[in-house]
Amino acid sequence: MKHGLKLASVALVVALAGCGTTATPPAAPGGGGGTGGAAEPAAGATVTYAPEEVVKPKDGKNLRIGVAFPVLDQFLQNVADGMQARAKEAGVTLTIVSAQEKTDVQLGQVENFISQGVDGIIILPQDTDAAQPMTDAVTAAKIPLVYVNRRPATLDPSVPYVGSDSKVAGQLQMEALAEQLGNKGNIAILQGDPSQEAAQMRTQGCKDVIAQHPEMKVIREQAGNWYRDKGLSITENWIQSGDQIDAICSNNDEMALGALEALRAAGKLDAVKVGGVDATKDALASMKNGQLDITVFQDAKGQGAGGVDSVIKKYNGDEVASFVNVPYELVTPENMAEYANK
Incomplete structure (x- = not known):
C-alpha cells in the first residue's frame, strides 16, 4: 500500500502491452470460477486470489475502463503493469490517471470518467477515510466499481475490494x-x-x-x-x-x-x-x-489483474466477492531469490 518514488506523469493513457497475470478469484464452495455459467461468490464473501482463466466481456464489447491511482510510484507502477497485461488479455482499454496524492484531484478525475461514460472504474484511493464521495458518485451513475490495493474505511459489500489484509x-x-x-x-x-x-x-x-x-x-x-x-x-x-x-x-x-x-x-x-x-x-x-x-x-501484479477481472465481472452482471484477498508472503534472505522476478 505506499510508496515514495513518484513518476513525472500526472495522467497516463495506457496502450496495453505485455504478458498477462491471471487473477480471477476462485468460486465460493460449490460455485464456479467466473467465466462460465456456474455460481459466483456472493457479495459479502471473502475469497483468496488464485490464477484462473481471463475474464472477458460477455457481449464482446471493447470496454473502456477508467483507473484512478493516487500516485504512480515504484510499487503502484507494478500494480498498473498488472492491470495493463490483464486488460490486453481481456481485450479491454484502460485509461490510467494519477492524482499526485491530491484527494480533490482524484475526485475530479473520477467525475471525469463518469462524464465520459466509461464502462467501469477502478480506484486506488488517495485517502481511504475520504473515499465515500467517489463511491457515491460512481454507484449513482450505475457504473461498475472496484477498489484495489487500498481499502476505503467504509465500503458497501456490493463494491468489491481487491487487495491484501x-x-x-x-x-x-x-x-x-x-x-x-x-x-x-x-x-x-x-x-x-x-x-x-x-x-x-x-x-x-x-x-x-x-x-x-x-x-x-x-x-x-x-x-x-x-x-x-x-x-x-x-x-x-x-x-x-x-x-x-x-x-x-x-x-x-x-x-x-x-x-x-x-x-x-x-x-x-x-x-x-x-x-x-x-x-x-x-x-x-x-x-x-x-x-x-x-x-x-505484496503481489502488485496480482492485485492489478484481479481488479481488472473483477470490474469486467461486474460489467457482465456476475457477482464478485466483497474482498478478493491477495495474500502477503514473508521474504527473508533465505527465500528472496523466489521473488526476484515477481
Whole structure:
C-alpha cells in the first residue's frame, strides 16, 4: 500500500502491452470460477486470489475502463503493469490517471470518467477515510466499481475490494523481527500516511505482535508518509536522541531503505534490525547486500489483474466477492531469490 518514488506523469493513457497475470478469484464452495455459467461468490464473501482463466466481456464489447491511482510510484507502477497485461488479455482499454496524492484531484478525475461514460472504474484511493464521495458518485451513475490495493474505511459489500489484509503484513514482518531479536528489545515504527488504511493496519499488526512479548516495547513511532527521504530524516533524529533502538518496523520498503541509509551513516547497520513491506527491487537488492533484514511480498501484479477481472465481472452482471484477498508472503534472505522476478 505506499510508496515514495513518484513518476513525472500526472495522467497516463495506457496502450496495453505485455504478458498477462491471471487473477480471477476462485468460486465460493460449490460455485464456479467466473467465466462460465456456474455460481459466483456472493457479495459479502471473502475469497483468496488464485490464477484462473481471463475474464472477458460477455457481449464482446471493447470496454473502456477508467483507473484512478493516487500516485504512480515504484510499487503502484507494478500494480498498473498488472492491470495493463490483464486488460490486453481481456481485450479491454484502460485509461490510467494519477492524482499526485491530491484527494480533490482524484475526485475530479473520477467525475471525469463518469462524464465520459466509461464502462467501469477502478480506484486506488488517495485517502481511504475520504473515499465515500467517489463511491457515491460512481454507484449513482450505475457504473461498475472496484477498489484495489487500498481499502476505503467504509465500503458497501456490493463494491468489491481487491487487495491484501494490511494487518497481516505488519504481523508477518514483526514476528520475523521479534524472532531475530530473541523476543526482546526496543522497537521503532515508521508509519506510512496515517490517513490510509494500509498504514493504520500495518502499524496495528506490528503492535499486536509486540504486545505478545513482555520484553519488547515501542519507544518511537512517526509517520514518514511512505517516502524514503522521510524514513532517512526520521531515523537520523531517532539516532541523535540517543535512545537504544533494536529494530525498526517500517510500513513499506521505501521508508525502510531510508532508515538503512541513516543507520549506515551512523555506523549502526549491524546494531539495528530493519523490516519493510512490498519486496520491491530496491528492497531485494538491499537484502542481497546484507542490509535489509525482512520484507513482505505484496503481489502488485496480482492485485492489478484481479481488479481488472473483477470490474469486467461486474460489467457482465456476475457477482464478485466483497474482498478478493491477495495474500502477503514473508521474504527473508533465505527465500528472496523466489521473488526476484515477481
